[in-house]
Amino acid sequence: MVGAVVDDEGAKGRRIRGLDAEERRARRREDLLDAGLELFSAQGYQDTSIEQICKQAYVGTKSFYEVFTGKEALYLALLDRIVVDVTGRLTSALDALDDDRDESEAARALIRHFADAFVDDVRVARVTFGEGRAVTPLAEVHRRTNRRWAASFVETAWQRLGVAAGPHPRAVAMGLIGGLFDIIADWLLDADTARPADRASLQDGLDRFYTVISSGLSAP
Secondary structure: OOOEEEOOOOOEEEOEOOEOHHHHHHHHHHHHHHHHHHHHHHHOOOOOOHHHHHHHHOOOHHHHHHHOOOHHHHHHHHHHHHHHHHHHHHHHHHHHOOOOOOHHHHHHHHHHHHHHHHHOOHHHHHHHHHOOOOOOHHHHHHHHHHHHHHHHHHHHHHHHHOOOOOOOHHHHHHHHHHHHHHHHHHHHHHOOOOOHHHHHHHHHHHHHHHHHHHHOOOOO
C-alpha cells in the first residue's frame, strides 16, 4: 500500500510529514508541554485553561485528550520533564567534578548548576516554585516526591565528596532542599530575572545558606 509503513508489530500506519502515528503523538505531547510551560509560567495553573494550551500548541482539543487525561496530568508531566532535565544536569556536573577539589568549592559549584537549571529559563523556575501552594492534592504528592528525590541526590553528592553529614543526613538534606527552594521562590517575587546582578544575588543567597547548613553537618 502506497504511503503505509509497517512497525515492529506488523501494524500499518500512515506517515504524515515523515512521522508515523506514535511519533506524531510524541510531537504533540512535547508541543503541549511547551505550551503549558509558557502559559503556567505567565498566568499560573488556575488561570490557564485546556483550550488556551491547545491554542498555544496548535493542537486540537480532541488530540489533547489523546495524550493527557486533563490539565492536571499535563502539569504533572511538565514537572516530571523538569526533574529529568535537572537530574541530568546535576548528575553530569557531579561526574565532572575533580576528585581533588575542595568540598566547599565543589558543593558551591553544584549549587550554581542547581540554580542555573532553574533560572537559565526562568519559566522553569516559575512553574516549579511560583505555584507556592499545591495546585491539586496530587500535585502536592508530586512536589513532595520531587523534594525527596532532591534530598537523596544531595546525600549521594555528600558521599561522593566525602562530606561528613552527621547521624541524620536525610533530615539535614531535606532541610537544605526546602531552604534552597524557598530562596528561589522568594527571589522570583521581585527580581529582574534577566539582570546579571539579580542572578548573582540569588547565587550569593544560595551560597550563604549552604555555608550555614554545612557548618552544622557534623553536629550530633
